[in-house]
Amino acid sequence: MAALLPKVGMRQPKLRLSRAAIAAFLGLGVLLHLLPFYYIVSTSLKPGAEVVSTPPTFIPSAITLDAWKLVLQIGDNAEIVQLVQEPFWVYFVNSAFITLLAVGLGLPVTALAAYANSKLQSGRSARLSFLFFIGTMMVPFVVTLVPMYLLTLNFPFTLPDAPTIPGTDSEFPTLRLWDTPWAVILPAIFVPFNFLLFKGFFDTIPDSVINAARVDGGSELNIFRRIVMPMAVPVFAVTAYMSFGSVWDNFLWQLVTLQSPDKVTMSVATYQLIDRLSTKGTTGGGAAAQAEGMSDLLNSGLTWNGMMVLAILQSIPIFIAFLVCREYLLRGIKIRGLK
């Protein structure tokens, strides 16, 4: 524990006051932070009419699971089916599949590379491969957005169409990843920031432990599995939590690469639904479109309370990931910046 306030003389009124002030400040912050959580949950439990009434209620006048039923049994509701073609669990499963695969493949791949960089390489080659892995971290995502989009269309070409094979009329065969889960999974496997976290952690493991295991006769893979991985549980937890959140909650890339109604993820489906609730700010005929969209939704019984249910469904996995990993989060972060 840090000791900004002296330990001696803790009972002095001035120090007591400082301590109380800090606690109060932190408590207030927690309150502000938790307010959105409360409001999401309480809104999701309100009846449909109360949600759009003025003034809004802070405490639900009546608690009802209507919104939850509506969202979870969306397929049974003819009117919503016109808005969202698939039941929501389809989107949920899509998101879960993509996220679990990306994290499940990503952690071992990234960890092995970071371990090799930290313990098997040295000197110039270590530095060069470190830069190779880290170099793409500082590149803004938007720069590679278009080429990556084209890459998913015509793998391995970053072109709108596959080029023709010289001397013939036929095109190079390409692989179409676009509108498949793999378009989201593959780019999310190796994450430079996770590499940095792993490397920072592995650097703190003494070489002598690895050397002892080598003398004992473990192969590098065995050493990694038996000796290093158990030591690295905290950093695995951190990276798992972080990449879980970033894949599950990713929006732009999934919006670009997923289109078929049965392939899109939670975040994209939520966006598509909310889009219909909304005014298209830039276009002139917005009001009419909004009114129409609203009436569709209201007819179906889905209003903001339903949207809150979606927000909760979107949050729950991240929430769970946090609870699972929280014990290790602080112990797993060992970075000293980029230098």
Next chain:
Amino acid sequence: MRIRLADVTKRYLREGSLRVASDEPPALDHISLDIADGETVSVVGPSGCGKSTLLRLVAGLETADCGTVHYDEHDVADVAPQDRGIGMVFQDYALYPTMKGAGNLKYYFDVHRRTEDEARARAKEIADIMGVGFELLLGQQTTTLSGGEQQRVAIARCIVRDPTLFLMDEPIVNLDAKLRESTRMEMAKLLKRYGITTMFVTHDQQEAVFMGDRIALMRAGRVVQIGTFDELYYSPVNLFVATFFGSRPLAVLPATVADRTVRFGEAAWPLPAVLADRLEPGPVRIGVRPEAWRFAGAESGGGARMAVDRIESVPAERLTLAHGTVSGARVTVVAPAGTAGDVLWLTPDWEAATFFAADGEHALHTPGAPEFF
């Protein structure tokens, strides 16, 4: 197993350089070493002298730039550390932190696909050897053990596999003084019992002397001298070796030899015939150990005048030490009990004095080990 190193050189890449520069001082510089089967060799030297590198190289954790390492007749350049049949103890013990003590011992058997029973039997055997209470340590998480306990587990992990070569990298340096003493004893006993070839790296001369049949003194990547303690103490090849050993400082007197006489400051002594024949006239440096002085009264003449700064008594060894200067050179002498006063008159014991070149550090004449009995 006999270990032979021939002309081994190892350079590390300097930070920030693209390739190994030839002017970079090597970590190991043309090292040749021959360790007999069953022998224990202590490798000692100041920090950064390359002793740990030497050990890691013998273990196969480093590769030599040139030169060869032989285990018996076999060049082991292409043998991985796990295939060399060695046991190694590290300075920080390097126990596997996520395993219990027993797991640390068992890992070797796991990766070599031995049976569970064999691992358990061996662990039991080792526990008997390691003495009372050791079995308790095996059941504990290694991170909860004290330094001394960790060290015992580390040694057990090293011998559990019946190694043909022990490599120890400052294994007891992190223990407190008292524990170090007893551990040293215990380890010496173990080494004797197994009779396995051992390399023991340390920076502590006492430890080196205690553990090693022979001692290799290293400096700047070279083995300066290798031999028994007596050889290094009484026949040092140079001033570095002479000053390294001995718990109390060696006095170094710049002197001149002329006309079968040696002059130092105001004092002049006739040289014994043996020495006078061997030493060329000219400047020399004389190394005299604290115990190698003779005392004379002021009136007897011929002695050198020592201005005493401080008298120190060492009750445990029933010694009185006098620290001071003789003609500007720092001198410490073992003085007769009850010595007092500001002045002592001294004469070196010529049979125990070492002569070094004045312009270099190599020895011109060494006394050789005295015949005590």
Next chain:
Amino acid sequence: MTTDTAVADATAAEDGAQPPATPSRSRRRRRQLWIFLAPAVLLNLVWGWYPLATSFVLSFTDARLRGDVTFTGFESYERMINDPLVAQAFRVSIIFAVLSIVLTFVVPILVAILLMEMPRRTMRWMMLLWFLPLSSVGTAILWRYVYNTDYGLLQSIATGLGFDRQPFLNSSDQVLFWLVIPGLVLYGPGLIYLATLQSVPTSYYEAAEIEGAGFWRKIWTISLPRMRPVILMMLMFAVIGNLQQFEWPMLMTDGGPGGASRTAVMYVYDILNQLRYADATALSILLFALIMLVVAVMRFAIREDPDAPPRRSLRELVTRKGDH
């Protein structure tokens, strides 16, 4: 496979037979290294460096819709620079980033420093509450509701306090400010600061206390300098991330009203939707240039710090041993 040879070798060694020399120990080592590295190298090449490289190539072509692609030099850049909406989008992105960093960057640092003052047990559950995550998509949906001008919570608070009815997200002047506000109560990065602070030995603070340093002085001379590299890294991430803001404007305002919250990345997305690949790439590279400029200026400004280590040359960076 290595384990098998190891077993064979060890048995041989025990029998006193010659330890079979594997002819290429260094080659075996290198092969092992590549088994570890290969998947990551491959993925980082294909999904990292390759798109990055081709991005620059694409921006100099006329790639759009389908069909052949030819080089057209700076035409795409010209078109983008002369597009008035691009200037607007950049302005939006910059204002958003500045607002967001000014309003939300410092709080998590402060929170982390103060959390360290709490007794260990208190800290544990406070940490749990402070860093409880909410999906950012979910946050956007919630705030969109809260900002509703008719039945939103904020409107009723505003009118309850005696203000006029507020336009919130419908005001082109205020929309960016309101978009930044939800970030005020998200403290995620505080976790990283907290982890950094935990590695500062207490003895530092005790030494400072003996010197007579008080509360703020300890923060200023110990906590902050210790966190400095991590703070700088997070600042860099915040700049890069906020200049690429997409999600919240997209979910909360869809760029409205009248493009007042259409960020640069949203405009890239719009152009991509029109299948104008070259234009979209050129625009994103312009944004990249802006980001790099800001980062470079930041690094230069930060270098003014007298305690900062001397900057390393690129060659040094490349050849530095490990990262220790």
